[in-house]
Amino acid sequence: MTGADGRDASLARAVRLREDGLREEARERLVALSARFPDDAEVAYQTAWVHDTLGLEGDAVPYYVRALAGSGLSADDRRGALLGLGSTYRTLGRYPEAVATLSGGVTEFPEDNALKTFLAMALYNVGRAHDAMRLLLTVLAQTSDDPDLIAYRPAIEHYAMDLDVVE
Template identity: 75%
Template structure:
């Protein structure tokens, strides 16, 4: 099989829950195409879904170093790498990766959420709470949240403040 056919097959396998088979094929494909960002991203993703975070990191890093990822895949790779760094206890790397990604994709709530978790892990609880409260206030349509949006936004800046 050629690169495109094999890559499409591995994605189908992963989506069908046959992740070990997908991983085996993606590792071989990544060896054949070591500078292919899309192959590296898919290899990282399948390793992550299998709980093999340490093995996923080099694939994420390679995917982000090479050209060729779509903007959506680049965003996904940054989120995956940042989250994986956090899971592995590499909190400062997680913050750096996710902060850069959140700056590049300012409307992505998932990036901000994972960044807040990494900030918490580094002891920056105020920054984490500010980010989460701001995100909650700006994205929630729940009546209890939207009714108190101005107060939540106010306290997001300083939880110790009084109105």
């Protein structure tokens, strides 16, 4: 076996099971692997992810937290863990925690529009609709290839700063 006592091969098999739609079997393997390697951020992230895919958001949270507290995640996995945890907090109605997590994610990965979009949803949930609209309109203006929107990009970006402005 390669890796720490077969960790690499076991993790790869479990991820493959999840990707193949055998999520419950993947979950069982990942929970066991996580128990064997409690300080392994990558194993914790994959374990959180499989719980999310099964609709077990509450069970995913501690694994996401463990993954983000550890080291060894690639930048892509760290971004995914921040998005996953923030989105999971929002799904569970833990809106302030969602805003904090997703805000941290946007600070760490300022170009990630998925993080910004989920942050906008969480901002809405905490009653910050103005900030949510500003963020979404900015993402829309900067990323849309729709010719109808491109023509109005400067106006959308202008109004994104303050929807209440009267000129």
